[in-house]
Amino acid sequence: MTYVSIPASFLSSFEGKNATFFIEIKTPYGSYQAPVNLASLIPGLQDLLATNNLKIEDISFKADKFSKALTRVIPMPKSMANMPSQWGAFRYNETTKKFEFVAARKEQIDGVWYMMISSYSNSVYVVAENTVSFSDMFKHWGQSIVQLAAAKGLAEGVGGGKYAPNQSVTRAEFTAMLVRALGRDTSSGSTAPYDDVKPGVWYYDAVAKAEELGLLGFASGNSFKPDQPLTREEMASMLAAVIALEKLPITKEVVGLDRYKDIGSVDPAYLEDVRLMVDLKIMTGTGTTEFSPKSGTTRAQAAIVLVRTLQTLGMMD
Template sequence: MPKNMGSMPEQWGAFRYNETTKKFEFVASKKVQINGVWNVIISSYSNSAYLVADHAVNFTDVQKHWSQSFVQLAAAKGLVEGVGDGKYNPNKAVTRAEFTAMLVRALGRGIPTGSVTPYEDVQPGAWYFDVVVQAKELGLLGFASDKRFMPDQPLTREEMASMLAAVITLEKLPITKEFINLNGYKDIGNVDAAFLENVRLMIKLKIMTGTGADTFDPKGATTRAQAAVVFIRLLQVAGWID
């Protein structure tokens, strides 16, 4: 960064220029000061043109919301986008397709290697086709059935835990052997057995928390606010962003 910069902006982001879409998109980055000069270290799977920018984002409907700091940081870094008119709609449910698109964007792995539809209800031409194909290739969609993805169905919190745990496995991130007891959540028995260890891992890594002091709400729909929070926490745990 310029030598005369005394500090980095509170809301800054690094962006990769996508030659296909002609847009800048999120790229993982961290700031570090070397010999008194601020530097930005970018982690990318492609050789691209990059931009580092002061990118403050404020939404009128999150000013007093519990997720405000996470939503604004996620938006500043290009992980999430508003819904228009200066709003984010934090309490709106996120569909399976929408969360998959955001997660694939966060991973920055590039384009999928194949083009064969992985599910009968995910067809070429759908806005989410490429991201679902890529997520399937990366092993992130273990919760979905063999034939149907149901892209417009709200993603449940236990399904979100499954996808995030798959990222931990994909990136081979270190995990401690510490055992976390989930009995403090009175509704933990409602978690599908297939997702229980994923939920435990997310709580252990502090990527996900309960929706209340003693509830996890595994069958509840993931909200846009919750999505922004877990993306920031996941990338911080991975060491990809500050």
């Protein structure tokens, strides 16, 4: 580990000139890009300063969580001419003692491969080859992308070397997958405002975080119905909320959906979300002329749209 101390007053002096400046901290095993507006990215810091009648110049801080993803850069060995087809970047969770998915993309600079990791927290990171295959994905239409998602730790099998691609995904399951894909911390003390999401259940923190981020617009009233299969139009709603959350620039072009004969059955509340997903090529039809908005989401579809969403956001290859 490397510890770097930078006076807050030094950062704020640069921020006043140009908030887009960043300082690159380089070590032999990687580098870290620290924006000069780092203090503004620490959740709750401004309230803490106001409560204690302090200015940013009066303090020093050690930050481990941020409101915006920062970039870490890990160089690969110079002798590595090509990256393996299946690799992943992982963050070590000191609480669970396990390595978890973290979004990353590769970039080659002067003949050297670098892994650009996007994360909301400081931690220990590793990049490794992680070959994954599933016996029940052979010749499946989504084989390559599902196995890519699994290699990166974004999706998991069901055991016995199988993925169960056609098994339906519940609201709770997809919510947990989506929050994990975004790399958003779930230990911020958020509460889930649903009567049927009780503290202690495995998906509680993920649902609480998703609700806090505004991703659960389809859930009405005080009921989340965690075990109910997630429909494709509900998935479109969640993914469109992610696009808005990450502030992805989008065009105002209206994409026609007439090729889908069942598009009239889409709930009007989700129609523009479906249109956006089709426009961004994150979701396609279940057939040449069907979108199947009321059908349940399968495990294969879930993994594929998460990969496409992260690729669209520029967070993953």
